Amino acid sequence: MSAGYEAVIGLEVHAQMRTASKIFCGCPTTFGAEPNTQTCPVCTGMPGVLPVLNAKALEYAVKTGLAVNCRISPYSRFARKNYFYPDLPKGYQISQYELPICEKGWLDITVGGATRRIGITRIHMEEDAGKNIHEGNTYSFVDLNRACTPLMEIVSEPDIRSAKEAATYMRTLRSILRYLGVCDGNMEEGSLRCDANVSIRPIGRQEFGTRAEIKNINSFRFVEKAIEYEISRQILVVQEGGKVVQETRLWDANAGVTQSMRSKEEAHDYRYFPEPDLAPIVVDQKWIGEIAASLPELPHAKRNRYVDAFGLSSADAEQLTAEQPVALWFEEAAATGANPKAVANWLMTELMKYLNDENRAIEDCPVKPGQLAALLALIDKGTISGKIAKSVFEEMYRTGRDAEAIIQAKGLVQISDTSAIESTIDEILAKHHAEVERFRAGDEKLLGFFVGQIMKAMKGKANPQMANEILRGKLGR
Amino acid sequence: MRNRARRGRAFGKARISIREQHVNLNQLTVAELRRVLDKRETTACEVLQDVQSRIDTVEESVKAYVTLPRDISKAMAKEADAAIAAGNISQLTGVPLAVKDNMCTKGIRTTCSSKMLENFTPPYESTVTSRLLEQRYVLIGKTNLDEFAMGSSTENSAFHTTRNPWNLTCVPGGSSGGSAAAVAADECIAALGSDTGGSIRQPASLCGVVGLKPTYGLGSRYGLVAFASSLDQIGPITKNVTDAALMLQAIAGHDPLDSTSAPHDVPDYAAALGKDIKGLKVGIPKEYFIDGMHPEVEQSVRAAIATMESLGAIPVEVSLPHSEYAVAAYYILATSEASSNLARYDGVKYGFRAKGKDLIDMYMRTRAEGFGPEVKRRIMLGTYALSAGYYDAYYKKGQQIRTLIRQDFDQAFQQVDVIATPTSPGPAFAVGERSTDPLQMYLSDIFTISVNLAGIPAISIPCGFTSDGLPIGLQLLGKGFDEQTILRTAFAYEQSTAWHARKAKL
Numbered sequence: 001m002s003a004g005y006e007a008v009i010g011l012e013v014h015a016q017m018r019t020a021s022k023i024f025c026g027c028p029t030t031f032g033a034e035p036n037t038q039t040c041p042v043c044t045g046m047p048g049v050l051p052v053l054n055a056k057a058l059e060y061a062v063k064t065g066l067a068v069n070c071r072i073s074p075y076s077r078f079a080r081k082n083y084f085y086p087d088l089p090k091g092y093q094i095s096q097y098e099l100p101i102c103e104k105g106w107l108d109i110t111v112g113g114a115t116r117r118i119g120i121t122r123i124h125m126e127e128d129a130g131k132n133i134h135e136g137n138t139y140s141f142v143d144l145n146r147a148c149t150p151l152m153e154i155v156s157e158p159d160i161r162s163a164k165e166a167a168t169y170m171r172t173l174r175s176i177l178r179y180l181g182v183c184d185g186n187m188e189e190g191s192l193r194c195d196a197n198v199s200i201r202p203i204g205r206q207e208f209g210t211r212a213e214i215k216n217i218n219s220f221r222f223v224e225k226a227i228e229y230e231i232s233r234q235i236l237v238v239q240e241g242g243k244v245v246q247e248t249r250l251w252d253a254n255a256g257v258t259q260s261m262r263s264k265e266e267a268h269d270y271r272y273f274p275e276p277d278l279a280p281i282v283v284d285q286k287w288i289g290e291i292a293a294s295l296p297e298l299p300h301a302k303r304n305r306y307v308d309a310f311g312l313s314s315a316d317a318e319q320l321t322a323e324q325p326v327a328l329w330f331e332e333a334a335a336t337g338a339n340p341k342a343v344a345n346w347l348m349t350e351l352m353k354y355l356n357d358e359n360r361a362i363e364d365c366p367v368k369p370g371q372l373a374a375l376l377a378l379i380d381k382g383t384i385s386g387k388i389a390k391s392v393f394e395e396m397y398r399t400g401r402d403a404e405a406i407i408q409a410k411g412l413v414q415i416s417d418t419s420a421i422e423s424t425i426d427e428i429l430a431k432h433h434a435e436v437e438r439f440r441a442g443d444e445k446l447l448g449f450f451v452g453q454i455m456k457a458m459k460g461k462a463n464p465q466m467a468n469e470i471l472r473g474k475l476g477r
Numbered sequence: 478m479r480n481r482a483r484r485g486r487a488f489g490k491a492r493i494s495i496r497e498q499h500v501n502l503n504q505l506t507v508a509e510l511r512r513v514l515d516k517r518e519t520t521a522c523e524v525l526q527d528v529q530s531r532i533d534t535v536e537e538s539v540k541a542y543v544t545l546p547r548d549i550s551k552a553m554a555k556e557a558d559a560a561i562a563a564g565n566i567s568q569l570t571g572v573p574l575a576v577k578d579n580m581c582t583k584g585i586r587t588t589c590s591s592k593m594l595e596n597f598t599p600p601y602e603s604t605v606t607s608r609l610l611e612q613r614y615v616l617i618g619k620t621n622l623d624e625f626a627m628g629s630s631t632e633n634s635a636f637h638t639t640r641n642p643w644n645l646t647c648v649p650g651g652s653s654g655g656s657a658a659a660v661a662a663d664e665c666i667a668a669l670g671s672d673t674g675g676s677i678r679q680p681a682s683l684c685g686v687v688g689l690k691p692t693y694g695l696g697s698r699y700g701l702v703a704f705a706s707s708l709d710q711i712g713p714i715t716k717n718v719t720d721a722a723l724m725l726q727a728i729a730g731h732d733p734l735d736s737t738s739a740p741h742d743v744p745d746y747a748a749a750l751g752k753d754i755k756g757l758k759v760g761i762p763k764e765y766f767i768d769g770m771h772p773e774v775e776q777s778v779r780a781a782i783a784t785m786e787s788l789g790a791i792p793v794e795v796s797l798p799h800s801e802y803a804v805a806a807y808y809i810l811a812t813s814e815a816s817s818n819l820a821r822y823d824g825v826k827y828g829f830r831a832k833g834k835d836l837i838d839m840y841m842r843t844r845a846e847g848f849g850p851e852v853k854r855r856i857m858l859g860t861y862a863l864s865a866g867y868y869d870a871y872y873k874k875g876q877q878i879r880t881l882i883r884q885d886f887d888q889a890f891q892q893v894d895v896i897a898t899p900t901s902p903g904p905a906f907a908v909g910e911r912s913t914d915p916l917q918m919y920l921s922d923i924f925t926i927s928v929n930l931a932g933i934p935a936i937s938i939p940c941g942f943t944s945d946g947l948p949i950g951l952q953l954l955g956k957g958f959d960e961q962t963i964l965r966t967a968f969a970y971e972q973s974t975a976w977h978a979r980k981a982k983l
Contacts, residue, residue, distance in 0.1 A: 041601045045821045047594065048581045048603060048702040052736050080817050082863070084840060091820020142825065271863035273872055276707035276814055279736050 005200045005238075007231045008208055009160035010121075013173060015152045015183040016128065016191035017060045023127050023150035024051030024094065031189055035133075035143035043148035045089030050277050053078075057150040058101070058281065059291065060182040061125050064152060065102030066292050067176050068120050075282055076101045078125075078275035083268050086142050087130035095153075096124035097272040101281065107156075107176075108300060109168045110318070118169055119157030126151050152183070158197065158208065163227035170194060170223050171322075175299045179324045187219050194223060198230045199244065209234070210244045214258055216251045226251040230258050302327050310340035319348060325362045333369035338376045346372055350390065354397045366400035367393070375403035383407065385464055421454070421462055421470055428453045429474060439475060447471070502527035503663045504980070507572055507720040510666055514561060514571050521557040521571030524666075525550055525615055528573045532617075532664050535983045538645055540637050541659035543578045545618040546585050553615045560613045567612035568723055574609065575659045575668035578619035579626055580711065581700040582606055585616070589702050590634035591624045593822045593829045593847035603700020604735065605669060605711050605728045612727060617665045620655030624849045625819065626676055626704040628652050629921040632912045633851045640908070641684060642981035643947055647905035650680030650921070656714045657684040661981055667715040667724055671701055673708045674807055675900075675925025678937035681714050682900035682950025685939045685979065687967070688714045689721045690925075692958045693932035694739035697732030703818040705811035706737075708929040717977050718938060718968040722746035725960060741958055749961035750968040755789030757966060760893035764800040765924055771903035777941030777949040778899045781970065785897070788969055795889040795896065799881045803927040804919060806882070809862050809875035810930075816859030822847060854915065883931045890956045895966050898924050900937040900950035924952060934960045938967045939976035948976075 022029055025042035041049045065072050079097035105120035130147035134140045154173065160166050174192060177183040185192050194217045199209035212234070217226050229251075234244045248267070249258040297305075299321045306317035321327045330347055334340045351372070355362060375396065379389050384407055395406045428450065429436055439446040454467050502524045505513070513519050529547065536542060550573070557571035576582065579589045581599035588594045602610065609616075623633035631639040631654035639654045641647040642662040649658040653670030657680035660668050670677040672690035681688025689712045698709055713724030729743045761782060766775060782792055824830035824843030831846045833839030848856070862871035889896060901921060911918045928935040933954060940951035951970070955963035971977055 041599075044826060046599065046601070046827070047587070047589070047597065047821070048579075048599070048698075048700045049601070050699050050735050050737075052734060082817050082820060084820065084823060086823075086825045086836065089821060089826055091823060092817050269865045271817070271860065271865075271868075273813060273817070273863055273868070276705075277703075277737065 004202055005231075005235050006161055006203045007163070007227075008158045008199045008201060008211075009162075009166050009227060010158040010197040011154075011156045011160065011166060011169060012195040012197070013154040013156075013170070014193040014195075015064075015154060015177055015185075017057050017150040017152060017182055018184055019054055019056045019060065019150050021054060021056075022148040023054050023057045023125065024148050027148070029149045031191075033145055035141070035145060038145040039147070043089070044144050045091075045147075051094060051275075053278060053281070054150060057125055058283075060150075060180070061101045061123060061152050062283065062288060062291050063180050063295065064154070064177065064182055065105060065123050066288070066295060067180055067298055068105040068107050068123075068154075068173075070102035070105030070120060070123060072283060072288050073099060073101055073103060074285075075099065075280055077280040078278045079272045080275050081126075081270045081272055083270060085129065085132075086140065087132045087144070087147070089130065089144060089147060093127060093129060094275055094278070095126035095272075098274075099280075100124035101283075107169065107172060109165060109172050111162075111165050111168050113314075116159075116161075116165065118159045118165075121155040121157050123152055123154050126153060158199075163224045163231065166196060166227050167220065167224040170220065172299070175322055179296055179298055190218065193218065196223075196227050196230070198227055198234070200231060200234045200238065210246050212244065212246070212258070213248045214251055215248060215261065218253070222251060222253055225256065226258060229256065233258065296324065299324075299327075306340075310334065310344075312341065312344055316344050316348065320344060323362075329362050329365070329369050333373050336370055336373035338373035339380075342376050343372065346376070346393070350393055351397075354394075366398070367396050371396060371402055378403055378407065382463060385460075388460060418466065418470065421458070421467055422474075424454055424457050424462070425450075425467070425471055425474055428457065436475070447475075450475075501531065501663070503531045503573075503666070505666065506716045507569065507667050507723050510572055511568060515566065517561075521554040521561065521573075521615060522551070524571065525554040525573055525617075528617055528663075528665060531662070535642075535662050536664060538640060538983065539642055539658050539662045539664065540639050541620055541649075541655045541662065541664055542575070542618040543588055543590060543621050543634075543636055543655065544586055546616065549585065550615055550617055553613070557613045557615055565613075569609060569612040569614040569727055571613065571615060572666050573615040573617045575617050575620045575656055575665035576606060576609075577622055577626075577653050577656050577668070577670050579622060579671055579702040579704075580606055580669065581702065582616065582619065585619065587619065587702070588636075589625045590622045590631075590636055591848065591852070592635045594702075595635070595829065597828050599700075601700065604697035604732045606700065608728055608730075617659075620653070620659055620668060622655055622676075623652035624852050625702065625815070626652040626671055626673055626709075627815070627851050627855055629675070629679055629918050630906075630908075630912065631655060631680075632908065633849055635849055638908055641905045641947075642983055643685060644905065644945070646907055647947065648683070648908050650683035650901070650905065652676040652680075653688075653714060654680045654684075657681050657686055657688065660684070660686045660714050660716060662983055663980070667713060667720050669711055669724075669728070670714045671704075671709055671711050672925075672929065673704050673710075673811060674929050675922035677712045677714060678925050678928075678935060678950070678952060679901050679922060681937045682939075682952070683905040683948065685942075685948030685950075685976070685981070686714055686716060687718055687721045687936065687938050687977065688712065689725060689936045689960070689964075690928065690934060691725060691729065691960060692739075692934045693929070694737055695741065695743075695934070695958065695960070696728045696730065697735040697738045699732055699734040703814075705814040706818060707814060708807075708811055710929075718936075718964060718971045719747065719750060721936065721967075722750055722964050725964075729960075739958070744961055746960060746964055749965045752965050752969075753789060754785065754966050754969045757785075757790045757895065757962075758793050758893040759785055759790045759966070760793050760795035760889050760896035762795050762797045762800070762889070762896060762898060764797050765898040767902070767923075769902065770899065771943075773941070773943045774899050774901070774903060774949050778897070778951055781940040781951045781974075782897055784973055785966070785970055788973060790966070792897075793893050795893055797882075797885040797889060797896075797927065799878060799885050800927055802878045803882055803930060804923055806875040806878035807922075807926045807930060808858065808919060809871050810879065812855040812859030813862045813872050813875075814859065816856045816863065819848075819852065819856055851915070879930045882927050886927075886931045886933055886954075894955075894962055896954040898952045898954065900924060900952040904943050904945075904947035904949055928954055933957050934963060936963045936967050938971060939979075940970075940974070941976060942979070 630648035656668035831842035
């Protein structure tokens with residue numbers, strides 16, 4: 001960023017809740033169905049129909065609120081946001097306005113080793129609109145499958161100071177939403193969306209600058225890029241003596257720029273008013289308590305625990321805890337008594353390599369946590385070498401079989417029998433007389449040659465430490 | 478063989494007995510019809526025939542209906558007869574009823590008397606009519622209304638103006654004018670209406686029949702095309718108080734499809750009838766007997782209060798000090814909600830669509846051509862009231878007045894059991910008399926609107942006639958969810974008078 005300016009950023013995140021049915025009717029929410037097959041009179045806004053709140057959506061919103069330290073409103077209500085658009089069949093969106101379900105929370109993010117606390121202004125529930133599909137200039141089509149699917153809008157305070165922090169905030173929030181099971185966090189499919197309010201101000205100034213709202217940021221990559229671009233754009237405007245205007249701008253991913261969409265003057269007057277078709281939402285403390293008790297251990301808590309209890313580095317802990325299934329896999333393996341650091345290493349290098357190659361989720365991993373722990377135990381016992389273990393692991397991944405069975409079947413058990421190793425070494429030294437002479441004359445590089453010959457003769461099964469010791473003894477070094 | 482012959486004879490004989498009384502079956506009440514149907518003195522098909530032939534005779538002059546699905550009615554009557562033969566009988570089995578054309582009926586067009594929905598056939602059934610269907614009622618037809626229930630005379634119907642059976646040059650009131658006129662003209666046994674600011678009670682009053690607006694939330698609004706969601710409620714329009722109780726019984730109760738319907742136990746309304754009203758305190762709100770009220774209306778209502786007193790009731794003067802703001806608050810709140818509720822009629826998905834050169838042009842033409850002037854007026858009023866910068870001055874203020882009006886009633890009902898008022902400041906007015914003066918028209922509902930704002934129940938019953946022979950209505954207001962007390966009071970009054978027995982001469 002150009003010297004002298006700091007950015008002030010607030011994010012409005014729309015998260016599609018993973019409920020089986022829509023927020024105000026019983027239609028399914030499955031992604032990718034044939035257009036207008038997941039609709040009913042309610043979500044298509046037919047005359048005379050009425051919305052009924054999906055209790056699961058309320059529960060998910062409350063869960064999320066609790067996870068980001070919000071106050072859950074004992075009394076909240078829905079409101080109508082009025083505007084005309086073909087994908088909005090009622091001519092209004094049912095949302096929350098004055099009395100949202102959650103308020104005044106916060107979320108800690110870690111950027112460059114430092115922790116920053118980002119305030120959460122509010123979380124409210126609302127319904128999604130449908131989708132317009134344009135074909136040529138003559139017709140447009142409307143698909144209402146998505147209409148009335150449940151969304152949470154999570155609004156942050158303008159506490160974010162850089163594009164990198166914004167991206168970290170998004171990733172942290174996504175991780176929490178996925179831990180809670182309330183949103184799948186898929187930005188490409190649109191189940192997680194983000195609008196950014198961006199302004200700049202000279203460093204040291206308290207007042208905010210004029211902000212622009214950036215829309216259409218539809219992938220994680222673009223969160224940072226779009227905001228970075230917008231910050232630079234605003235700084236340039238100011239440096240050239242201009243003024244940032246309040247407006248809505250669209251991120252154009254192809255051009256890598258934001259473009260003006262509408263000015264403040266063209267902004268809609270949504271004429272919000274309380275939704276008379278839905279009774280106010282009254283939640284009692286006991287229910288909130290039950291939900292709080294049902295929350296899983298969240299990523300930041302896990303990360304701290306991994307550092308404290310398992311002695312992992314905070315970078316490793318962060319990587320392991322980003323996705324709950326990975327963390328749970330790790331914990332299950334560690335619970336068998338295996339060395340947590342070894343588990344972490346194997347998980348993050350070997351296992352992740354295979355999973356990523358196949359784009360396979362850890363829940364579907366053929367190797368179970370206990371199987372990795374058993375493999376690690378065999379290394380510790382000296383039954384196999386670490387090198388052999390890697391090929392055993394590959395076999396385990398391919399077949400799902402236990403390490404023990406693979407080792408037995410393939411005769412991979414490490415040979416730690418002194419006499420067997422000794423007689424092999426004797427044979428090799430006898431065969432390679434010239435090399436022995438050169439070694440004794442000082443060509444120590446040949447040690448590797450002898451080890452290689454021993455491993456080759458013993459098909460890699462010789463206990464490498466023992467082989468080394470015996471070899472050195474016999475060579476008199 | 479012999480058995481059947483005997484039964485046939487017995488049946489034939491019974492049928493003769495009801496015919497011998499020279500009763501046209503269409504003139505019967507729900508309760509009376511139930512008796513003769515159960516005694517097999519007639520059949521649902523015969524009743525339907527009488528109702529339809531009455532329609533054939535008078536509908537041309539009354540124009541109560543928008544749609545008369547004769548084949549469907551016939552099929553329903555046959556089904557009802559089969560159910561009766563099988564002993565599968567509910568209160569409304571085989572009873573021909575009219576339904577206001579803003580309640581969705583699956584497979585039968587539901588127009589709201591608007592060009593916008595002239596060809597709209599819902600693929601779903603409203604909860605109230607579903608409940609009637611469960612009882613195997615017979616749908617006679619869908620009745621005319623002011624477009625989207627906005628009006629007090631049916632003159633705002635896009636199709637035609639319904640006429641008052643007592644005087645065909647007069648309006649029947651509105652917006653449920655079609656239902657009230659159909660009941661008054663014996664073109665059905667009873668009917669359903671909807672009431673947002675008086676749309677059941679005012680036409681019932683003007684047509685000399687009984688109209689009940691239940692407590693907000695007593696029944697379901699699912700399938701009722703919304704005008705003002707926080708005020709709309711469906712209720713019966715009937716020939717007497719007993720029928721109002723029976724009809725209310727059929728439609729009341731919580732509906733999982735309407736989260737504003739209360740999880741409230743539904744009492745036995747008919748059981749409340751017949752108990753005396755000795756010691757019952759009847760509140761007389763001083764603010765309701767205003768200057769400019771039609772003198773014969775005031776006279777009749779005061780006489781009705783005297784009759785109740787003679788039955789042992791105790792009149793008590795009460796005050797509803799915020800009544801004077803009711804009409805103003807109502808026209809802010811109702812139009813605000815309406816402006817949003819009617820946004821869905823954009824020509825995109827169903828109903829009328831005008832051609833336009835682009836999307837915005839299509840929207841504007843569709844709504845310009847599809848809605849009538851009163852609907853447009855209210856959409857504009859409501860849109861304005863909700864606009865940024867005006868919300869606090871209008872919508873919010875309206876809600877505050879609404880709270881005060883509710884508190885007025887809470888206080889009044891600490892002193893009294895029911896409140897008696899005129900239903901309408903005057904009797905039926907001439908067609909065209911007020912249609913160019915919206916404000917004058919809005920004042921037709923001055924006594925009924927507060928009830929909707931407070932959410933309480935109220936009933937209008939006949940209490941006299943003007944010297945010109947036009948009906949006058951008495952309105953009885955009750956505490957929330959206490960329909961029983963107003964029904965009991967209305968029934969006691971009805972039993973000691975004969976107003977409800979008079980029939981319009983057509």
